[in-house]
Every structure is written in structure tokens, then in C-alpha cells.
Amino acid sequence: MFYRLSGVHHTSYISDSRLYKVPADRRVALFFLALGLAAPFLIGSLYLNSYILPWLVWTAAALGLNLVTGWAGQLHLGYAAVMAVGAYSAVHAARFGVPWEFALLIGGISASVIGSLFAFAALRVKGLYLALTTLAMQFVMDWVLTHSPAISGGSHASLQAPTFALLGQPIGSDAGLYYVAFGWCLLVTVFMLNLRRTGLGRALIAVREKDYAAAILGVNSFYYKIVAFAASSFIGGVSGAILVVTFLFLVAPEQFSVAVSIQVLAMVIVGGLGxxxxxxxxxxxxxxxxxxxxxxxxxxxxxxxxxxxxxxxxxxxxxxxxxxxxxxxxxxxxxxxxxxxxxxxxxxxxxxxxxxx
Known part of the structure; x- marks a missing residue:
């Protein structure tokens, strides 16, 4: 009795392409939005920052992986590597005095550049061969992090993240860190919800289903694979940086190992591709x-x-x-x-x- 289409009349293409066609879906989304905003007042700090906060950050990261795997159909086993690039880039930028707003962007852009390299592998191989290629790049990134003291400080070292601040205001309270994670997850969710309604989203799905058929229809699979890997890596890079500054408070190579890549892929598969x-x-x-x-x-x-x-x-x-x-x-x-x-x-x-x- 909760979901009903009675009274819903689509008289234009804009009406038919609304984000939530069923009123009940819109009410459920608004309810959970209100619940997320009120969470610091309803849930204790221990559960809020130990369970809800990391769940939001990892959801944002998994949505980024779902973009390239679920929407574009490119199997990715090196997602933790781009998260590590984003985390280390943002932390190093902040340690050099760059404001955190720009440090997060630097982390996302750096991860996007590195992630675009995976796209060039996707142009030649696909399926399990692409998964093996991305897994090899994950191992390369693990080796670089553990053998480059200038980046990570060494194989068993960690870098302390500077105090997180936005617009010059330090954010150290449990509620403040939660709202940072909540805002980023909400931003990524809104982007993904709208992606499926755009030409880009439809082109990514066409590439996923059959890239040769998509090419016949005029879809440039080379371009859209690069866009998928770059956008996915940007989300992963920023998510890795936010995970460090809101939950981990330091960055170390073992936090972004190959096991993490497999774990994030498991999140996407169990949840559902796309x-x-x-x-x-x-x-x-x-x-x-x-x-x-x-x-x-x-x-x-x-x-x-x-x-x-x-x-x-x-x-x-x-x-x-x-x-x-x-x-x-x-x-x-x-x-x-x-x-x-x-x-x-x-x-x-x-x-x-x-x-x-």
C-alpha cells in the first residue's frame, strides 16, 4: 500500500525523466536524508564515528567503483591504489600548507590521472584480463608506497594527517567530522543518481553491454572508458583522503593494500552492479x-x-x-x-x- 502509481501522470519528457517518479520513493529519500542530518543528535558518538561515519565514506568509495564496474562494465581490482594516491596527495598537500579544500581536489585529480592509466589497459584487454592488469597495477602501487620513503615514510611508517579544516575553521568534533563524511557521500550519491539520466550514463551502459555495437551507433568507447576510469578514480581519491582525515587520522601503506581492493569490489558485487x-x-x-x-x-x-x-x-x-x-x-x-x-x-x-x- 506504500508504493502507488495512481495519480502520477507524465505529460512531458521532463516529467517522465524525474529522479523519483513514484512519490513513495521521494518520501523515503527525504526521510533518510532527514535521518542522516539528525544522526548526531540520535546516535551516541561511539557508534556514530565507529560505524556510521566509515560506512558513509566507504559507500562513497564503492559508488565510485560501481561507476566504472557497474556502469561501464570494466572489472577493476586496483581501486585501493587510486584511493591511496588521493590520500597521500591530499595529506602531503595539507602538510605543505595547502588549504584542505584544495588539498582534497589535489588528491582527487592526482588519483584521476593515475586511474586514467588503467583506461589504456582497458582499451586492449577486457574481462578477466583487465582484472589481472589492474591487479598488477595495484601491486606496483603497493611496492612504490613501501619503497619510497619520500612518499610514505617507509614500509612500516605512517604519516599523520594535519588537523582538518574547512574555510579556515578547524573541524575536530565528532559531529563535524560526521557531517563532512555525510556531505561527501550525499554529493556522490546525487551525482550517481543523475548520471543514469544523462547521455554520459547511457553511453557508459552501451559500452558495458557491447562496446563494438556501441561504436557502430557512434559511441566512442575509447573516450567513455577514459571518462569512467577518471571519474571513478577522482571519487576514490577524494574518498581515500576523507577517510584519512575523518576516521583514520593517519595514512599508511597497509591501509590501501590489495585486500582492500577486493573488499571494495565485494561491496559492489554483493550490493548489486549498477x-x-x-x-x-x-x-x-x-x-x-x-x-x-x-x-x-x-x-x-x-x-x-x-x-x-x-x-x-x-x-x-x-x-x-x-x-x-x-x-x-x-x-x-x-x-x-x-x-x-x-x-x-x-x-x-x-x-x-x-x-x-
């Missing part, structure tokens, strides 16, 4: 579920009087968490975003779908 709401769900599952499962297992063992050692507590949640991912993908291979779409489509006609039976 799905924005699914990306939110996928990041929440990959990032937050291990801690939730750990708490449930520890609480259940305590209620049952079971004595579990630290090693068992460390491995059981991972097994349950991995099994949960497998079950979700078995139920809906297209990810959590498609599962949400199925529920939404069911509510769109319920209970009138019972009349045909």
Missing part, C-alpha cells in the same frame, strides 16, 4: 556485519554458558559472515539492490495481485 541503493546495503554488509555477528555470537555463548576462547570468537563470526554472503547471492545473484527492487515491485501491486488468482 545499483546505488544496493551499494549502501553491500557496504553495510561487508563493513558492519562482522562486528554485529561477533556481538551476537559472544552474547549467545554467554547466555548459554559456553566458554569460547579468543581464537574461536575470531573465526566463528567470519564463517557465519561468509556463509551469509553466499546465501544472499544464492537467493538473488544480482545482489541486495535487486532484492530490494523485488520487494518494492511486489508492494507496487499488493494486494491487487491477489485478484488474478
Amino acid at each position: 545499483s546505488i541503493i544496493g551499494t549502501y546495503f553491500g557496504v553495510a554488509l561487508i563493513l558492519l556485519m562482522p562486528g554485529i555477528v561477533n556481538g551476537i555470537v559472544a552474547g549467545g555463548a554467554s547466555m548459554l554458558g559456553l566458554q569460547l576462547n579468543i581464537e574461536t570468537l575470531a573465526h566463528i563470526p567470519n564463517a557465519v559472515y561468509g556463509a551469509l554472503i553466499i546465501i544472499i547471492l544464492m537467493i538473488e545473484p544480482l545482489g541486495l539492490g535487486k532484492l530490494y527492487g523485488n520487494i518494492r515491485d511486489y508492494l507496487m501491486v499488493w494486494p491487487f495481485d491477489q485478484l488474478k488468482k
